[in-house]
Amino acid sequence: MNNLSLQINLSPGDVAYAHLTVPKLVDAHRANVAEVFAVVDCCRAKKTPAFDPDVRLPEPAFSQRVEKIRAIVEELKSSGYFDRVVYLFPGDRGFSAISKKYLARLVHETHECGGTALMSYFSAFEQAKTRYLLHYDADMLLYQATGYDWAVEAIRLMNKYPDAVAASPRVSPPFHHHLNLSDAPTLHASDDPAIGIEEGWQVKWFSTRCFLMDLEKLAKFLPLVRGRLFFEMIARKVLQRGYPPSPEMMLFKRICPAGGWRLDLKTEKAWLLHPADKSAKFLELLPDIQQLIAAGRVPPDQLGWENIKIDVWEQFLAESKY
Numbered sequence: 001m002n003n004l005s006l007q008i009n010l011s012p013g014d015v016a017y018a019h020l021t022v023p024k025l026v027d028a029h030r031a032n033v034a035e036v037f038a039v040v041d042c043c044r045a046k047k048t049p050a051f052d053p054d055v056r057l058p059e060p061a062f063s064q065r066v067e068k069i070r071a072i073v074e075e076l077k078s079s080g081y082f083d084r085v086v087y088l089f090p091g092d093r094g095f096s097a098i099s100k101k102y103l104a105r106l107v108h109e110t111h112e113c114g115g116t117a118l119m120s121y122f123s124a125f126e127q128a129k130t131r132y133l134l135h136y137d138a139d140m141l142l143y144q145a146t147g148y149d150w151a152v153e154a155i156r157l158m159n160k161y162p163d164a165v166a167a168s169p170r171v172s173p174p175f176h177h178h179l180n181l182s183d184a185p186t187l188h189a190s191d192d193p194a195i196g197i198e199e200g201w202q203v204k205w206f207s208t209r210c211f212l213m214d215l216e217k218l219a220k221f222l223p224l225v226r227g228r229l230f231f232e233m234i235a236r237k238v239l240q241r242g243y244p245p246s247p248e249m250m251l252f253k254r255i256c257p258a259g260g261w262r263l264d265l266k267t268e269k270a271w272l273l274h275p276a277d278k279s280a281k282f283l284e285l286l287p288d289i290q291q292l293i294a295a296g297r298v299p300p301d302q303l304g305w306e307n308i309k310i311d312v313w314e315q316f317l318a319e320s321k322y
Contacts, residue, residue: 002152004132004212006033007124008082009117010073011041012057012065014138016283018072024290025136026081032149034130037084040073041120042066044090045111049240056115086127088120098122103250104225106233112246121208121247125215133213140210141273141308143173143293150270154212157199157263165221165260167212168203170271175304185264187304200266206251207262209274217260224254276307281314288317 006029010018026036044062045053053062076082088094090110099108102122110119124135134151136142144150154167176183185194185201194201225233229250236243255261273293275282289308292298299316302309 002032002034002132002155003130004033004134004151004155005128005130006030006036006134006136007128008036008038008136008138009041009120009124010038010069010138011117011120012062012069015065015068015072016278017286018069018138019076020286020290021138021141022076023079023081024294025138025140025142028142028144029134029149029151032152033134035083036081037086037127038073038076038082039086039088039120039124039127040069041088041110041117042070042090043088043092043110043119045115046109048113048115048243050113050242051111051115053115086123088123092119092123094123094126095119098126100223101126102222102224104223104230106225106230106237107244109244112244113242114246116246117208118244118247125213125218128215131214131216133215134211135208135213136210137208139275139278141275141290141293142169142210143271143273143296144169145269145296148269150265150267151212153267154263154265157265158212158214161197161263162217163259163261164202164263165214165217165255166206167263167265168207168210168272169265170268171207171210171264172306173271173273173298173303174268178300178303183266184304186306188306194264197263199263201264203262203264204252204256205262206248206255208246208248210272211262221255221258221260224250226254229253272306273302274307275310277310279310282308282310285310285313285317289313292317292320 044057099105112118150169158164158167172186192204194203299312301312
């Protein structure tokens with residue numbers, strides 16, 4: 001089973017679409033993983049200068065959505081999509097151990113300064129029973145060719161590169177043929193462009209949207225908060241500026257200076273799309289978007305872009321016949 005687990009993060013914010021997205025993600029990998037488990041974040045983010053939970057996550061609506069996502073997850077488990085479910089509640093006893101192991105006892109908050117998940121990602125690392133952890137946020141959309149599993153190929157390639165700590169499929173639909181441009185993972189501008197290698201690209205950033213993590217390699221970098229980052233974190237905490245930062249930022253600032261990187265696969269047999277705006281229109285079109293993605297069909301103006309352009313998809317769907 002490739003010493004591989006599949007894990008999906010869910011939260012009350014995923015209520016509207018989890019029943020559609022999770023089965024697709026699980027079906028894409030079920031044959032090649034030892035276990036599929038969910039980490040369900042039931043914690044309400046605390047107030048920071050950048051985030052007010054009373055505005056963004058008002059009660060009692062938040063608690064009601066917690067119950068809804070729990071019901072959805074239990075239904076998915078009953079249907080065989082999850083083998084195990086881990087629920088995170090405020091005061092979880094595991095947070096202290098995670099803070100010690102990953103965060104040098106400096107960070108105890110469940111969410112980062114902007115109100116998005118923090119402890120749930122590290123909890124997934126701790127809950128994995130295999131060397132490799134394949135993670136998706138519940139809103140991710142995946143194209144994968146029939147009979148192919150990008151995670152299996154990624155493990156093979158990561159074993160060739162000692163410094164490849166994590167891996168990802170293409171983070172956007174391939175664009176270079178259509179636009180006659182040099183190939184790259186994405187058209188998004190970056191301060192640290194990807195470095196081409198034979199099978200893909202070396203990427204410095206560690207996105208938490210989707211990753212395959214080699215937990216044995218990751219262990220060599222723990223705790224993440226050390227050296228310059230430790231003192232930076234103390235300054236952030238005292239000044240209440242950008243504290244706590246995201247898991248992505250902590251992984252990036254610890255691993256990359258030490259020589260670690262993410263491998264983005266070059267194959268066009270798998271790629272991702274992310275819905276940055278989960279509007280009512282997106283939710284209405286999601287089943288049709290999934291159907292076209294499964295067939296490898298994408299609007300030309302979406303090629304190379306990681307975030308879904310809903311207006312482009314709406315027009316494309318209106319013109320498509322399938």
